[in-house]
Amino acid sequence: MDSWVRFNSQSQAKERVIRAxxxxxxxxxxxxxKGGAAAELHKTxxxxxxxxxxxxxxxxxxxxxxxxxSAKRAIHLSDSVLRLCLTISxxxxxxxxACDNVLWAGKxxxxxxxxxxxxxxxxFRYYLFALILNLTRDLYELRLLIDCEARHRAxxxxxxPHPGSADQLSSPSSSPVALNAPPVMLAGLRRQLRLxxxxxxxxxxxSLDLLKNSCDIFIPLxxxxxxxxxxxxVGLCGLTSSILSILTLIHPWLKxxx
Amino acid sequence: xxxxVQFTSQSQGxxxxxxxxQYACVLSIYLLRNKIERKELLAKLKSLEAAMxxxxxxxxxxNTINSIEAAKRTMQLSDRVLRLCLTAAxxxxxxxxxxxxxxxxxxxxLIRDINKxxxxxxxSRCYFASLVMSLSRDVYVILQLMxxxxxxxxFREKMDAHLNENPEVAGVVIPQLDAFLFLLxxxxxxxxxxxxxxxKNICDLFIPLxxxxxxxxxxxxVGFCGLxxxxxxxxxxxxxxxxxxx
Numbered sequence: 023m024d025s026w027v028r029f030n031s032q033s034q035a036k037e038r039v040i041r042a043x044x045x046x047x048x049x050x051x052x053x054x055x056k057g058g059a060a061a062e063l064h065k066t067x068x069x070x071x072x073x074x075x076x077x078x079x080x081x082x083x084x085x086x087x088x089x090x091x092s093a094k095r096a097i098h099l100s101d102s103v104l105r106l107c108l109t110i111s112x113x114x115x116x117x118x119x120a121c122d123n124v125l126w127a128g129k130x131x132x133x134x135x136x137x138x139x140x141x142x143x144x145x146f147r148y149y150l151f152a153l154i155l156n157l158t159r160d161l162y163e164l165r166l167l168i169d170c171e172a173r174h175r176a177x178x179x180x181x182x183p184h185p186g187s188a189d190q191l192s193s194p195s196s197s198p199v200a201l202n203a204p205p206v207m208l209a210g211l212r213r214q215l216r217l218x219x220x221x222x223x224x225x226x227x228x229s230l231d232l233l234k235n236s237c238d239i240f241i242p243l244x245x246x247x248x249x250x251x252x253x254x255x256v257g258l259c260g261l262t263s264s265i266l267s268i269l270t271l272i273h274p275w276l277k278x279x280x
Numbered sequence: 281x282x283x284x285v286q287f288t289s290q291s292q293g294x295x296x297x298x299x300x301x302q303y304a305c306v307l308s309i310y311l312l313r314n315k316i317e318r319k320e321l322l323a324k325l326k327s328l329e330a331a332m333x334x335x336x337x338x339x340x341x342x343n344t345i346n347s348i349e350a351a352k353r354t355m356q357l358s359d360r361v362l363r364l365c366l367t368a369a370x371x372x373x374x375x376x377x378x379x380x381x382x383x384x385x386x387x388x389x390l391i392r393d394i395n396k397x398x399x400x401x402x403x404s405r406c407y408f409a410s411l412v413m414s415l416s417r418d419v420y421v422i423l424q425l426m427x428x429x430x431x432x433x434x435f436r437e438k439m440d441a442h443l444n445e446n447p448e449v450a451g452v453v454i455p456q457l458d459a460f461l462f463l464l465x466x467x468x469x470x471x472x473x474x475x476x477x478x479x480k481n482i483c484d485l486f487i488p489l490x491x492x493x494x495x496x497x498x499x500x501x502v503g504f505c506g507l508x509x510x511x512x513x514x515x516x517x518x519x520x521x522x523x524x525x526x
Binding site for chain 1: 281282284285288289290291292293294298320323324327328330331332334335338339342345346349388389390
């Protein structure tokens, strides 16, 4: 119970829980529609989802400032790729939150005559750019770790001149080289996949962040019409990424740093 | 900037800012109610207030557990009066949150067959009870501090000096009252946390008093008192030394 109190006291945690509930409503609405449930229930779920979306916008009113502060911190990173990716990602997130605030003002009636569709598309575009940069950063870190792991393995098991394998690879035998190529490629591919699996298994923060960003990217792709997947899939992706980010809030060691 | 970010990262900090905005809207709506040329601004203020109120109800969904946890903690206090007042205040506040959550579910459409007016009155009654218990605790703490101070010799010398200053002043006609007020002012100056908490609870009290019909003021008074108590709440959260413990 005490951990719930501490969790609840962070406003980001509350926003994540409401996000999980919102995408659960999206998923529920889709399954109800598929299952042919009553229109009344479907309307209630739709209204609940809209209410949660608007409340989340209210809760996010100050987040542009936070994103700018994170961008200011990211400028001082030593690694240049990380510095570039993270700074631009945070700046895009700040723009996304600014558009989101304008949308909230339009939806609650503070700004009248707002082109909701235009601003909504604008905000999703910034969100998409931020997610692409986050994914780039994840893949860059993954690449670094895979190289590191490959070097580590090479240093532990230096390639010894084994007669059996050498024969197969470079034997001047009668069989043509083309027949030997697929097993070589397959072995190389298998080795790379094993490396990837090892790196992902031993770095849970990176795997979690990669999975979260991959799930998140389907939401703006669907909303902007670039790759329409339907509300059910979007709901499922949103719910998964919300649950993963709640996990990183409960266990701070799971958060990818910087 | 850093302090602002840290303040808003606490969910209570954000809630207090929204509450202050909500009651500022209520006050502004009351002040502008007769101005025909400001009709559009009035409509915008009303929709802002409604948005804040609805949003805050959703944020408060988890607070019942917070209040029950706080009640469990205050049951361990050593002082009997404090234990009684604070536990009762926390339990009635938990009941208030339960009523509030039911009202939220009704507004959103999840529950349909509850009497909105009855539950709203119950919520106000629980809130009123918790404010009365908090005020009793404040009064008890002030009386305790006053009796402690009165026994202090250094202070008694100061009070005697003040009383003998100008015997012609009207306030000294009732010397006991003058002494009492002097002691009270001393306590307020040296213990700002108690004073702020008392003022906050008194301001908050006007809201359920108006809602329950016990002391009908107008929307302007409710808005003003709500705004003052929210601002005091923001100050106590930003500066922990102004928060009354336990």
